[in-house]
């Protein structure tokens with residue numbers, strides 16, 4: 001069976017299982033909460049972001065006088081706001097590995113539900129983005145994996161929040177080596193001209209767009225895409241970033 005058909009069959013089976021079977025915790029296999037494959041005890045033990053920066057979601061030092069970190073205050077990021085469901089640590093990192101590399105879609109769906117709750121809390125009284133864009137995979141990597149995990153997150157969020165998703169607007173035009181293990185400077189270099197936009201982007205008049213990714217570590221990818229989206233536009237465009245987990249390179253934390 002080709003990878004594509006195998007993936008479709010697998011996703012269909014997963015969907016049927018999700019609809020028909022009672023929720024089961026993806027971590028301890030005990031009964032989950034209604035509509036969620038996670039029990040309350042495991043949910044309460046997940047690594048959270050304490051006092052995250054509103055701009056980039058890095059932890060602020062205790063007693064920081066602002067909701068933005070030093071980097072964001074100085075305008076070093078092109079992102080207006082970041083929402084992350086969790087801190088990237090066990091067992092979240094394990095769930096993301098299962099979701100990304102072992103086709104365990106329930107793990108991704110469960111983290112997406114947590115992300116939805118964080119979005120709900122952050123945007124109370126504020127306008128939501130008008131469009132969701134998944135961070136794309138290179139076509140070759142997409143063929144190998146069979147699915148883009150960011151697009152799956154995007155579709156769940158789009159359905160729940162009634163926001164359109166455009167999986168074709170942004171493309172990865174260059175195969176880049178994995179970012180893992182690279183310094184912040186190497187990551188930026190690695191991503192140069194890695195992305196391209198569909199020509200129809202120039203006719204769009206969106207004011208707020210959200211980029212969706214599974215894990216964010218340095219903002220290099222997102223900043224690269226944000227600059228591309230803002231290029232040549234007369235109108236202001238806010239880039240929002242939503243991700244399942246926020247990781248960072250040491251040293252942790254920002255003033």
Ligand SMILES: [Zn+2]
Nearest residue numbers: 025028039042
């Ligand atoms: Zn559990």
Ligand SMILES: [Zn+2]
Nearest residue numbers: 053056069072
């Ligand atoms: Zn920040």
